[in-house]
Amino acid sequence: MAVGGVRRAVLTATALTACVIIFVSFYAPDWRPTGYVSYECHIALPYAMAKTFLFLQNMKRFIVDAEKKLVYCFVAKTGTSFWKRVFNIIAGRNKGNLLFNISSRGIHRQRNPFEKFATTLNTMSFPRQYAFFQSATKFLFVRDPYERLYSGYIDRFFSVTDLLNVMSKRFSQFDVTSERPPRAKRPRRNGDETACHQHVNLTFVEFIQYVTESGPRRANMHFKPVHLLCLPCLLDYDFIGKMETFRDDTIAILTSAGIDPDDVFGDGSSFEENSDLNILHDVSARSFLMFRRYARCFTRFQILRRTWVTFQIRGYLSVKYTFPLSEREAETVTLDQFLELVYDAYRRSVPHDITKKQRHLAVVEAFSSVPRSLLQAVQAYVQTDCDLFGYECSVDLRFPPKPARKLVFNIGSL
Secondary structure: EEEOOOEEOOOHHHHHHHHHHHHHHHOOOOOOOOHHHHHHHHHHHHHHHHHHHHHOOOOOOEEEEEEOOEEEEEOOOHHHHHHHHOOOOOOOOOOOOOOOOHHHHHHHHHHHHHHHHHHHHHHOOOHHHHHHHHHHHEEEEEEOHEEEEEHHHHHHOOOOOHHHHHHHHHOOOOOOOOOOOOOOOOOOOOOOOOOOOOOOOOOOOHHHHHHHHHHHHHOOOOOOOHHHHHOOOOOOOOEEEEEHHHHHHHHHHHHHOOOOOHHHOOOOOHHHHHHHHHHHHHHHHHHHHHHHHHHOOOHHHHHHHHHHHHHOOOOOOOOOOOOOOOHHHHHHOOOHHHHHHHHHHHHHOOOOHHOOHHHHHHHHHHHOOOHHHHHHHHHHHHHHHHHHOOOOOHHHHHHOOOOOOOOOOOHHHH
16 A cells, blocks of 8 residues: 555554454444454454445445556545546546546536446456456545645535535534524525525534534545545555645556556646646636525625635635725626636745645634634544544644634634
């Protein structure tokens, strides 16, 4: 197994212990540990593996390319849009298109390539299924668990997207006991698809409380821990890439599968810049599609300002460049005009490696606003992923108490 930087490695002793816990609690609930850890893991393995392959036959989390023998377990907020595009390119579904010319909105609405291949899997005997997964190159990407949680919050509860009502409705069914500051009343959902749910203004603290009290297994896939999504202790992955080394890990995975990276990215293309510009375009276009849907919830000015701040949080635009539109200008601006403003700010936000550090600042500010007792619950929630994939988990080290100061990303005021 390769973890980050696509280095060949084995799980640490701590991670091995975590794997045993997963075997026992998730796949062999009737079996309980009684003694020597290695012996227990050995005993649990056959039963756990049998249940895993039965599970795989109906699992839609794996994207498969049978010809290239690639198996990808996709995890939300770890580059899934990018890799779904890659699978379309290598499968020949977008002939003549460069990678970043494929719409992320369209790629996520496309039927999972695994569905077509699943019919073939169902006709295979168990030994043939096992042989395929043994011979295929299996990989996934992971991310710092705290950053992934924050990114999920920004994407699903702060940004105005077509999933905002769905996610907010689920939250409203959960009893949040924290005190909420007074907020402007929002229209309740009344059967009108454009109606805004009362909980679209979910704070980050409320989100964290919702996630931790719901628990890992009940969590939405955007927030569920990776080890419960991709089963790294049960499936012997060849590569576990990291978002922190995304480009290098991607090239190594493609090369290992016999795929020339230039055939995917385009010869001589700037990977980072093209990726950034593609994200800026797709997110902006998505925001413009939300105007009518959320007309009763947000003004155009509010939607576009949140979009701009999202770009700053994600490290594409420097915080030096404030939102450039007035409320009146936002009412008439076109997508092309807005993109021109975004691209101009992006080009001036150099060097980009410095601007990207805003991501870390945003995460620290957000988690530092969470009460210490709740932070401990967050640590317990992400602990297994931290142990398995080599991330620092201690909230005392990651988010030490500091004197109050003015926030750079005061998203609660937007």
